[in-house]
Amino acid sequence: MATDVIEQVRAWLLARNPEVTGIGWDEDLIDSRLIDSLDFPHLLLLLEELAGRELELTPENVVGFRTLRGIRDTVLADATGAGAVSHE
Amino acid sequence: MDTTDVVETLDNLVADATDHHYSPYTRFDWVDELAEEQWWMTPDLLTVAGTRHARELDEKQLMRLSKWESINFFSLNIHGIRELLIEVTRRIHTRGFELPSEFFHRFLGEENGHMWFFAQFCLRYGGKIYPDKSLPVATPEEDAAVANFLVFARILIFEELVDHFNIRMGRDTTLHPLIREVNQVHHDDEWRHIIMGRKLVGLLYEPLRERGDQELRERLDVYLRRYITASVQSLYNPAVYRDAGVPEAFAFREELLRDPARAAYHETFFKRITRFLVSQDIITASPFQEAAA
Numbered sequence: 265m266a267t268d269v270i271e272q273v274r275a276w277l278l279a280r281n282p283e284v285t286g287i288g289w290d291e292d293l294i295d296s297r298l299i300d301s302l303d304f305p306h307l308l309l310l311l312e313e314l315a316g317r318e319l320e321l322t323p324e325n326v327v328g329f330r331t332l333r334g335i336r337d338t339v340l341a342d343a344t345g346a347g348a349v350s351h352e
Numbered sequence: 353m354d355t356t357d358v359v360e361t362l363d364n365l366v367a368d369a370t371d372h373h374y375s376p377y378t379r380f381d382w383v384d385e386l387a388e389e390q391w392w393m394t395p396d397l398l399t400v401a402g403t404r405h406a407r408e409l410d411e412k413q414l415m416r417l418s419k420w421e422s423i424n425f426f427s428l429n430i431h432g433i434r435e436l437l438i439e440v441t442r443r444i445h446t447r448g449f450e451l452p453s454e455f456f457h458r459f460l461g462e463e464n465g466h467m468w469f470f471a472q473f474c475l476r477y478g479g480k481i482y483p484d485k486s487l488p489v490a491t492p493e494e495d496a497a498v499a500n501f502l503v504f505a506r507i508l509i510f511e512e513l514v515d516h517f518n519i520r521m522g523r524d525t526t527l528h529p530l531i532r533e534v535n536q537v538h539h540d541d542e543w544r545h546i547i548m549g550r551k552l553v554g555l556l557y558e559p560l561r562e563r564g565d566q567e568l569r570e571r572l573d574v575y576l577r578r579y580i581t582a583s584v585q586s587l588y589n590p591a592v593y594r595d596a597g598v599p600e601a602f603a604f605r606e607e608l609l610r611d612p613a614r615a616a617y618h619e620t621f622f623k624r625i626t627r628f629l630v631s632q633d634i635i636t637a638s639p640f641q642e643a644a645a
């Protein structure tokens with residue numbers, strides 16, 4: 265599931281950054297300015313939609329949101345993970 | 353720089369805040385419950401206003417939506433106040449903020465009270481506060497003068513948006529008296545914060561303008577226009593739509609944000625602040641101008 269949806273995340277990021285042709289798995293999305301603090305809520309809402317649940321965001325777990333690998337392996341890895349609030 | 357005018361304004365605001373001081377903890381008669389089937393928010397302020405959904409949803413569904421949009425609106429206030437409490441506390445009685453520090457004491461006290469009564473409303477009648485969706489660790493602005501300006505510009509933009517809603521709902525006699533009162537009481541304090549905010553934003557921008565750094569001014573212009581847009585987008589919350597029973601909540605949000613009818617509403621929400629920022633030559637135009645054209 266996570267591998268399928270990660271391409272949607274990549275496509276969303278590329279659509280917002282037309283000058284960029286590719287995004288590496290470990291590229292820091294914030295440091296590389298692919299998203300900034302004003303874009304971030306959009307990304308979070310997209311990830312919640314793809315995960316099918318609300319995602320808890322804390323200073324401790326935010327690192328998982330900063331790379332495609334982190335999003336794939338932690339944020340979208342398990343829709344029933346700890347801290348999840350189901351949409352259902 | 354001649355600050356006589358600023359000193360006089362701040363003195364008047366401090367005197368007014370002292371005259372109108374109240375305890376937020378005893379100010380309201382909290383009712384036991386608010387029925388879901390009533391208008392919790394002025395219908396024209398709902399995120400569906402002007403769209404086909406305002407016509408297609410029945411009144412009961414719209415009232416349910418108004419409940420959760422109202423809880424979201426107050427939740428956004430809570431998160432916005434948290435940021436401003438942190439940022440103003442960081443600056444009170446530090447170099448460069450000698451003039452407004454006396455007012456900051458009133459400001460911090462009032463904002464703490466506002467945060468309390470907004471949280472009371474959300475928890476008593478919604479059973480929750482919608483979580484903050486902003487990035488917990490934002491990239492810090494290294495230039496202190498720029499950081500100071502942006503903090504107070506963001507606070508002012510946020511307060512102007514909220515005040516538009518408070519004024520409208522404080523006067524709306526179709527709303528429950530408690531909902532009207534919460535909005536009215538907030539507005540009664542907020543006008544002082546907005547006057548102070550305008551003075552401060554003007555003062556903090558002046559040295560940046562004097563640098564003659566056009567690239568910096570363009571960066572601030574773009575950032576603030578994006579910030580205004582991001583602020584209005586925070587009103588559109590998929591969790592609200594889910595709580596209101598709207599299917600496909602994320603797609604619903606995207607559709608509303610794309611709806612050309614919404615641009616005129618956004619323009620109205622920010623009319624005062626965009627006029628101010630444009631008149632001060634801080635931003636070049638309203639961010640909604642193109643969308644509304």
